[in-house]
Amino acid sequence: MSKREQEIIAAAAKVFKEKGYHAATTRDIAAEVGIQQATLYYYISSKEELLYLVVREPIVRLFSQQSHRHLAGQDPRIPRALPAFMGGDSPARDCRRGVTCRPGCDSDGLHDHGDV
Numbered sequence: 001m002s003k004r005e006q007e008i009i010a011a012a013a014k015v016f017k018e019k020g021y022h023a024a025t026t027r028d029i030a031a032e033v034g035i036q037q038a039t040l041y042y043y044i045s046s047k048e049e050l051l052y053l054v055v056r057e058p059i060v061r062l063f064s065q066q067s068h069r070h071l072a073g074q075d076p077r078i079p080r081a082l083p084a085f086m087g088g089d090s091p092a093r094d095c096r097r098g099v100t101c102r103p104g105c106d107s108d109g110l111h112d113h114g115d116v
Contacts, residue, residue, distance in 0.1 A: 007033050008050070011029050014032060
């Protein structure tokens, strides 16, 4: 994930928190980043995609932490909702975003597992 994409996601999170999702506009988010609204659409396809990206990374991080704790025997409980969020038993379909797609994947996001 590029630095600009990270800035856009952080700006979207801030705007969503301040204005609420429905009141926030892509124009607001672009202004927060300091770019034109049209430039924002080079990086994302919709406000809905931004919401997904804002909530996805913390959930992926939590899932990864829980998986590591489970594998280490520290916590036998893995929340069932997290694998469902990630698309059931299959890996996330979003490896290109640079978010760890499944436990143990150390990719830079530019790969395809082939089993997705």
